Structure formats: C-alpha cells, structure tokens
Amino acid sequence: MLNRNATILSAALLALPLAGAAQADTSDKTIALSNNYAGNSWRQAMLKSWETITAKAVADGVVQSAEAFTTAENQATEQAAQIQNMILQGYSAIVINSASPTALNGAVKEACDAGIIVVSFDGIVTEPCAWRVAVDFKKMGSGQLDYLAQRYPDGGNLLEIRGLAGTSVDTEIHEGIAAGVSAHPNFKVVSEVQGDWTQTVAQKSVAGVLPSLPEVVGVVTQGGDGFGAAEAFKAAGRPTPTIILGNRDDELRWWKEQKDANGYETMSVSIAPGVSTLAFWVAQQILDGQEVPKDLVVPFLSIDQAGLEKALENTEAGGVANVEYSLDDAKKVIEAAKAGG
C-alpha cells in the first residue's frame, strides 16, 4: 500500500515539472477562433464550449488569451478578410471553422507565412500548411450499418435521409452508408430523400415517399433529421422502424419517450460541438512545441440505449448533446494519429 502510494506520488512529482514546462511555454501565446457561422444550435454550443474551456485555460495561465470571432455573414471572402486581420493582430495561433474548404487557402497560407499556427476543425481547409481536426464522416455512415446489422442479422430494407446537397459532409456520410451497405449486403437502401439536416424538411420528404415505400427496418440519417422522420412515420400510421438519431435534443427526448413507452431501441451519433475545444488544445500543443501530425481524426459522440438518460441530462433544451475535451483527450487524439500515420 505504502509502496503504491509512493509510486503514485513519484509519478505525480515526475508529471509536475512536465506540466509546469508545458504551461510556461505557451503562457504568453494568444489563440483566436475564426468561425464562419453561429446561426444554429450546434454552432451556439460550439462557441459556448470554446468559451468555457478557454476561459479556464486563460485563468490557469495555459495561454494568454483565446478570443472567438464569428463573421457576420457566412461568406468565405469575409472570413478570409477576418483571418488577414488576425494575422495583423499578431495571434500566435488561429483556430478555424471554415466557410469553405478551399476559398480560405490564400489567407491561411499568408498566416502560415507569418509564422502563425493554423488549426482547422469541422469545416476544414485544404491548404497543406494548416492542421486539420477532421471528422471521419464516412465512418459515421458505415457505423450506422454496423449497428443495424447487429440488430437485424437478417437484414432488410432501409430508407436513407441525405443532408444538404452539394456539401462535402453529405457526400462523405452518403459514401460511408453505401460502403456499409456493401459490407452488409443483406441490407438494401430502397429510397433516398433529402432532409437538409432539418427536422421539418426531413419530415416533409419522408412523408412524400412513405405511401410508395415497402416495409423498412431502419432509417439511416445524417443528424438533425431523425425526429422529423419519426413524425412522418407516426402521421402515416406506420410502425416506427429503427431510426438512427443525431444527438439533437428533440431526437433524444423522443427516443426517451419511446423507450419508456415500448422499449424502443436505437442509437444516436453525431459530432460533439465541443470539438472546438479539441482544436484549441491541439493548437496549444503545437505552440508548446509538440510534434503533431497534420491530420487528426475526431472521435464521434455516440449515445447508446444505456447512455440515453445521462446524455439527455447534459443536453440543453433545443441543443445538441455535447462533450468538452481536455488536454489529455487532445494528447490521445494526437497519439492515435501518430500511431496511425
């Protein structure tokens, strides 16, 4: 026992100077968040997480400042100008949720040339000098099929709800779902509708195809569309299939109701808006002189049957289930990327 305590103590002592060194190195650094849009619950939660985590980091002396800036309109040219202004203000690092994967490349290159660390997340940029905290949307799509395959070993028909047309996120999730279907060939997507990540749009689209739809065992989605689909099935008087949800508050509440009423089972998966805080820690680690691979992958936030109640507690009304990341989480992600790459 004593021996064990001593080990813990010495480990703590060993860790202390290390942590101290890490703090000393970045305590005079400034980090700015350049965000292109704040008009939905996900983005609001993202900004709030940023504020919570960075306020603490600033108070602890980890960094000198970490301000968030959002462009007034969701336009790439405006965000490019914003980044150029940030270069002038002399930030040590800029964390970007980008309006476009490519249109900011000019401004990002200028920032890199000025010696500024650029970390993009969620809406990533393709400029090679920047770091990318990306989401494996393909896996988010194929993961839904893996879950359904385990629920329905015999397979069946599926309805797919797509996101906003022409966006890379929609294309990637769709490709992931297609890959999942070919990995589990006893499933078949019998219909595809446009949901635009919005419950009302999804409800209308699903209602439109329901009359001609054969029986489906599951609905694969992209988030923000599951509750609308459920409403459409209910209105048509059809049995509710297993609808994969997207962590939105209304979806989780609906799930809880169904679970209490008839033991309904499903899963919910999306990206936690707190990913902004992961990007913050990644930027801090780079400033600290750590070697960080350019491409990092964010873990999803998925909620299973058992974790529903806890997730609901932590989700604000009208919001999205969220987690905020710590420095250790960032280190883990960096390690994973090093191991993988």
Add this chain to the structure above:
Amino acid sequence: MTGALANPRLLRALLPPVSLILLLAVIFTIQPRAMSYLGLNLMLNLALPIALATIAQLCVIAVNDLDLSIGAFVSLVACIGATILPENPALGLAALAGCIAVYAALGALIHWRNLPAIVVTLGMSFVWLGAAVLLLPSPGGSAPAWLSAVVKLRTPAIPFAILASALLALLVHLFLMRSSLGVVLRGAGGNPQAVRRAGWSLLKTKMAMYALCGFFGCLSGLCLVGLTTSADANIALRYTLLSIAGVILGGGEFTGGRVSPIGAVIGALTLTLAGSLLTFLRISPDWQIGAQGAILILVLALRALVNRTERRAA
C-alpha cells in the same frame, strides 16, 4: 466666397476620401501594426476584387439600372478561373468572353422589352450560380499560377492593392467622366431623351454599359480567385450588396447617371476597412452586422446633409 465647406459639389466629392482617411486613422491608432506595408497589404488585398465589382455595378447604376447578379457572376468567373482557365486557357478566355456577351445581351433585352433590370438580373443571379455549381459542384479547383503571381505581386513601397485600386479609379474616371464617349454612356442614365434625340442609339449605350459591367465582373472574379487560389460556387455572393453600397458610399446616385468612379473605389476600400476596424475593436459578433450598418448609415446621413445643402444652393 464662403470657402470649400459651402460648396456642395466639392463637399460631395470630399466625403468618401475623408471617411476613408478617418477610418484609417482610427485603425492605425487601435492597431499600430496595421501601419506598415504588410499591414496595408493584408487589410486591403481583398478590397481589390470588391473595388472591381463596385466599378462593374457602377456601370449598370450609371444607366439607372441595378445589377443584383454581380455577386453570383463574380462567383462563376472565379469558378471558371479555377477550373477551365488553368487547363485550357483558350477555352477559359472564350468562356469569359461569352459571359461578357451574355451581359451585353441582357442590356439589350432589358432595353428592348423595357423590363425592370432588378427582375432580370435577380433571375440571372440564379443562372450564374447554377452554372457555377455545375462547373464546380464541391469547392476546389486551383487558380493558374500566373494569376496568383499577378495579384500577389509585391510592388516596392506601395502595396499592389493600393496601386491597382488607384489605377482602376483613374482609368475608369478618365474614360467615363472625361472622354466624350463616356459622357454619352452616362447620358443614357442622366437624360436618355436628349441622348436619343442627338442621334445616339440607347440600345447600344445600354449594351456597352452592361458589357463593361461584365468585363469588370470578370476582372473581379479573376482577381478574387488569384487571391484565394481556389474557388467555391458561393464565394462572392456578398459582393452584390457590397458593390451597391460601395457605389452609393462613393457619392453615386441610384438614378440620373450620377456616379463617381474614384468615389466608388474609395467606397469599396472604406467598406473593407470597416470590417477590419470591427475585428480590431473586438466587437462581439452579435453586434458586428449592426455596427457595420451603423457605419453605413453614418456616412449616408452625412451624404443626405450634403444633398440638402446642394439643393439649397441650387
């Protein structure tokens, strides 16, 4: 003689540069780092495509019309610049020439059928945007290296953006305000009856002004894609309103062929700098749109005052 202050015409011409200088002074006080070659370059290099789009808009406003499609058009040109132009320069240039021809045809259509320009150009904005999405369904492409080299040129002493803006303002001013052809073109907006009676074709002048708008729109798109290095179908949608605001800020009027190219370029620079100022002031994003609007209203209120003195003098 009551001095320059009482001369409304001079006052009107002075308002845009004075606003610009005031804005610059405030920015330099808040952020001294901006007062350098690099600083001015960073703040103003995205102003050049806006200035070009503003001049394009000015051509249409000069003939009493309004172009609601310029933002979408600049986006399309940017997409052409990032896809066709690097691979096949001849085809790319032909596509741009085709776009200008479409603009001229729009001018003809609007004149012939006496259609409201707002409706036609609003419709066209969807056509341009659709074409841009067809060309570049997801953001990407890359600008030809020569184009990026041109717009990122590091001129000695004075940043390229300022030199190019000054040159643009001067050339358009000489052409539109000082040449006899320019007078006729503006006359189509100021007094169409007189221009027609003098034997000029209103159709041709309108087509010429729309074609010029297309031409400057092309320059704007190419300049933009050179700066960003790759394109996005939605890249410049904001330019529609910015360009109109720039023309009006610069002392132009919606009707009467009353425009000022130098003022318009300065107006575009002012609008760009207003954005920088708000970032430097660390104004919360929730207030930024409002603050941007407040700056606009402030300048336009001054303009209204000038207009009143002008009327009183007349």
